[in-house]
Amino acid sequence: MAVEFVEQFSTWVSETQDAEQRKFEKMKVFSEQLTKLDKEFRDVSNDLQRERVAARQTQEEEKSLRHQLKESQEAIERSSFVLVLIDADADGYIFKEEYYKDIDGGRNAALGLEAAVREHLKSSHPELSSMPIMIKAFANADGLAQLLFKAKLIKSTGSLTSFAKEFSQARWGSDFVLVGSGKDRADEKIKGIFEQFIDNPTCRHVIFGACHDNGYVRLLEKHQNTDSADRVTLLRPFETGKEFAGLTGFHSMQLETVFRSAAVFTRNSPPPAHRKLSAEVQGGGSPPRGSPPRNPWVTLHPKSPRSVVSRKAEDLPANAIYVNAANQRLDSELPATAPDIVRIWEHKVNIAGMRYCRKYHLQAGRCPGKCGYSHGPLTPGEGLVFRRTVRQEPCHARQPCQDASCFYGHHCSCARPSCKFSADMHHVDESSVSILQCA
Numbered sequence: 001m002a003v004e005f006v007e008q009f010s011t012w013v014s015e016t017q018d019a020e021q022r023k024f025e026k027m028k029v030f031s032e033q034l035t036k037l038d039k040e041f042r043d044v045s046n047d048l049q050r051e052r053v054a055a056r057q058t059q060e061e062e063k064s065l066r067h068q069l070k071e072s073q074e075a076i077e078r079s080s081f082v083l084v085l086i087d088a089d090a091d092g093y094i095f096k097e098e099y100y101k102d103i104d105g106g107r108n109a110a111l112g113l114e115a116a117v118r119e120h121l122k123s124s125h126p127e128l129s130s131m132p133i134m135i136k137a138f139a140n141a142d143g144l145a146q147l148l149f150k151a152k153l154i155k156s157t158g159s160l161t162s163f164a165k166e167f168s169q170a171r172w173g174s175d176f177v178l179v180g181s182g183k184d185r186a187d188e189k190i191k192g193i194f195e196q197f198i199d200n201p202t203c204r205h206v207i208f209g210a211c212h213d214n215g216y217v218r219l220l221e222k223h224q225n226t227d228s229a230d231r232v233t234l235l236r237p238f239e240t241g242k243e244f245a246g247l248t249g250f251h252s253m254q255l256e257t258v259f260r261s262a263a264v265f266t267r268n269s270p271p272p273a274h275r276k277l278s279a280e281v282q283g284g285g286s287p288p289r290g291s292p293p294r295n296p297w298v299t300l301h302p303k304s305p306r307s308v309v310s311r312k313a314e315d316l317p318a319n320a321i322y323v324n325a326a327n328q329r330l331d332s333e334l335p336a337t338a339p340d341i342v343r344i345w346e347h348k349v350n351i352a353g354m355r356y357c358r359k360y361h362l363q364a365g366r367c368p369g370k371c372g373y374s375h376g377p378l379t380p381g382e383g384l385v386f387r388r389t390v391r392q393e394p395c396h397a398r399q400p401c402q403d404a405s406c407f408y409g410h411h412c413s414c415a416r417p418s419c420k421f422s423a424d425m426h427h428v429d430e431s432s433v434s435i436l437q438c439a
Helices: 002-079 098-100 105-124 139-152 159-169 181-198 213-220 242-246 340-350 358-362 380-391
Strands: 081-087 133-139 174-178 203-209 232-236 251-253 306-308 320-323 433-437
Touching: 081 105, 081 213, 098 105, 098 159, 105 133, 105 139, 105 159, 105 174, 105 251, 133 159, 139 159, 159 174, 159 358, 181 203, 181 213, 213 242, 358 380
Parallel strands: 081 133, 081 203, 133 174, 203 232, 232 251
Antiparallel strands: 306 433, 320 433
């Protein structure tokens, strides 16, 4: 019996040892897992701490960048201006006679040009109308002085220097620069300044007064139908270079109250060689007496108009316009605008500073995008106010325009002594109305 008890005890000891060994192995595995989890926990904690530090740094950097961006935007806004470039010895950009003969003519010319540009901006780009206007006029000193003297617009060739000095001293932003002899000197100045400022964010708009010379078309054509084109207004003289008709996407204007509306001719001699209306521009010959001047911006496509009674926009077929018996374009009638809608629009534009895209809102979304102007939704009433506002700006093609989608104005019935619409766009006969299908 004693032997049996010893064997049983020995068996129990062995089994107990095995059980304890298994427990030890399990505890060892559990310890290793705890060690691994502890390491992972520490790694995650460290990563989280780093993320927190990085997040705080990112927040600080974002805050700093936002502050820098705000300061940059405010600096750009404070420094923003409208640039006016004038080729001042070209026929179409010679100031009116009274400016050259007046004792303060240079000063009055600078102030008159600034006032006329600002008045135009009030209707075309109201958000820019209060910005400083920088005027840069360049002229071939010898050639222009000789021309004005022979035409008896100045008393002596030295008078042009006095005119330029008065012009430049009239205000901080006006400069009339006499570049010396040579046809290309003024051209190179204008081209260089245009290229310098066209992509400069502080230069919000460029009034380009050199549309007499086809040589400038090469400068402008690479910007047509781009965001830059919407920041350029072509200041048209009384006669424009032929190739400008091929440019698209630019605004246009005229300043007949400031510049001459006809060429300067000297007695017993043709215009001197320095004047830049090229033979190519004038090569088509003069129109018959009494006929309206040919507009080189537009190619007419004569078609037979169909008589109608009203001029409602909704009555027009696709790609058609209204004309009168003389084949002069008539704008479609626009409904009256509600005063409360006008106030809302004026608050958006003048107070909130919204700048809406004309092509997107007025030409059924034709804007290719990224134009810098708002494509945000407008109510039908706001769209009508927008259209009526833009309609107050004259079309660069004037009466011969046959672009059915054109949103500018083509005639005016005002009796004001000075108006941004040209003389041939005033008092157009509206008694006869026909529909003309455009080509």
